[in-house]
Amino acid sequence: MKKGSIKNLKQKIKSRKAVIGVIGLGYVGLPLALTFAKNGFNVIGVDIDRDRIKKIKKGFSYITDVSRAELKNALKKKKFKATQNVKFIKKLDAVIICVPTPLGKNREPDISYIRKAVTKVKDNIRKGQIIILESTTYPGTTKEILLPILESTGLKEGKDFYLAFSPERIDPGNKVYRTENTPKIIGGISKKSTQIAKLLYDQVIEEVIPVSSANAAEMVKLLENTFRVVNIALVNEIATLCDKFNLDIWEIIDAAKTKPYGFMPFYPGPGVGGHCIPIDPLYLSWKAKEHGFETKFIDLASSINESMPQYVIERLEKILSNRRKTVDKSNILIVGIAYKKDVKDLRESPAIGIINLLQKRGASISYHDPYFPFLKINSIDMKPIKLNGSNLKKYDCALVMTDHSNVDYKFLADNLKLIFDTRDIFSRLGIRSRSIIKL
Ligand SMILES: NC(=O)c1ccc[n+]([C@@H]2O[C@H](COP(=O)([O-])OP(=O)(O)OC[C@H]3O[C@@H](n4cnc5c(N)ncnc54)[C@H](O)[C@@H]3O)[C@@H](O)[C@H]2O)c1
The missing domain is CATH 3.40.50.720 (NAD(P)-binding Rossmann-like Domain)
Structure with missing residues (x-):
């Protein structure tokens, strides 16, 4: 041959x-x-x-x-x-x-x-x-x-x-x-x-x-990721609305997904991260512009998702103020800094922006994430804290950003005064407490 x-x-x-x-x-x-x-x-x-x-x-x-x-x-x-x-x-x-x-x-x-x-x-x-x-x-x-x-x-x-x-x-x-x-x-x-x-x-x-064709294969990937970005943005918007209605978005999604057809669950969160979801659809909107085409869905979805870290901070401010606390005088523990569960990946992680914003407002920030023994990005240079009872008592509030599997959430719930859970991890584990507030 x-x-x-x-x-x-x-x-x-x-x-x-x-x-x-x-x-x-x-x-x-x-x-x-x-x-x-x-x-x-x-x-x-x-x-x-x-x-x-x-x-x-x-x-x-x-x-x-x-x-x-x-x-x-x-x-x-x-x-x-x-x-x-x-x-x-x-x-x-x-x-x-x-x-x-x-x-x-x-x-x-x-x-x-x-x-x-x-x-x-x-x-x-x-x-x-x-x-x-x-x-x-x-x-x-x-x-x-x-x-x-x-x-x-x-x-x-x-x-x-x-x-x-x-x-x-x-x-x-x-x-x-x-x-x-x-x-x-x-x-x-x-x-x-x-x-x-x-x-x-x-x-x-x-x-x-x-x-x-190769063009078709390239487009398949961008359709898949645009589908995700748009649906995540939709559910993020509905989550912020549910807060106004005093409804639990997580309960609403769990009930909606019992429909055997025509609905696929997506979940809200503190923002999107990683090397794909926040970036890939922008490749498509850029190329679309070359053809004089405006990708309205992508632009709107990106702006909603990008607004989530700010929304999380506003909710945190309210939660603290209900307890007569202000962000600038608070000790806040960030639980999970990776952009998603069970990965050692910080790329585009919303936790980084949130830590930055909270530090700028004068909050004292610590973090816990089993995947990151240290955190050094731009102005952020931190070491994680060990989860023990006396450490946890110092915090005015914990903000759960990532729902890693290898974190003892029961221990957190038993030892923290206040928790703002942006991932609904406590309910999913059957841990209920008046000190846990959900996104
Ligand atoms: N991470 C994901 O979940 C995921 C999922 C689907 C698709 N993708 C896509 O796959 C691609 C790669 O993503 P990733 O997450 O693996 O990135 P990555 O940054 O983890 O890995 C890329 C690697 O390429 C190396 N590299 C860069 N230029 C090189 C060169 N000229 N020669 C040899 N090596 C070079 C880098 O050093 C790095 O180790 C991206 O286009 C991404 O959008 C990523």
């Missing part, structure tokens, strides 16, 4: 002799790399972060969803290695790009990480490789940005190399849905690319769903 031919690539994938490269070993890339390794592929992970590479080599996982044992096992079996050296790209049969896609200064898409990563691929490309982008981005990125960079080598997509987009759907902290059992969408630039990308993911993922 001819080296570099499509037949050869397919054969290598089917026999699991294909060498897989993952560029960017973060929340998305590291679990994906280990999924391929677990299924018998040789995987090379490339990352520019020297510290992350060092940690991997020592068998230390910095991603909550990746266990030390899982990582060590892949390293021991020599199925996975991590490097900063991009020259390895030449050895790869499949290259999967999982680099960050943040926002720039003016909240526009910053695809510089994608550009840099794909340029490294271009510099090391060879015939017979498939390149897949997994980073979330606006529709058109694979075709308008990656394709011309890769074809500038003189090689032709669909003939010499293959190119596809496949959105990552990982849900950090989710114990049920992991990479292997979350259906995967793929869309190639050419039909051949779709075919090969499907064949590749079919080896490790239970269900792979091809769509008509």
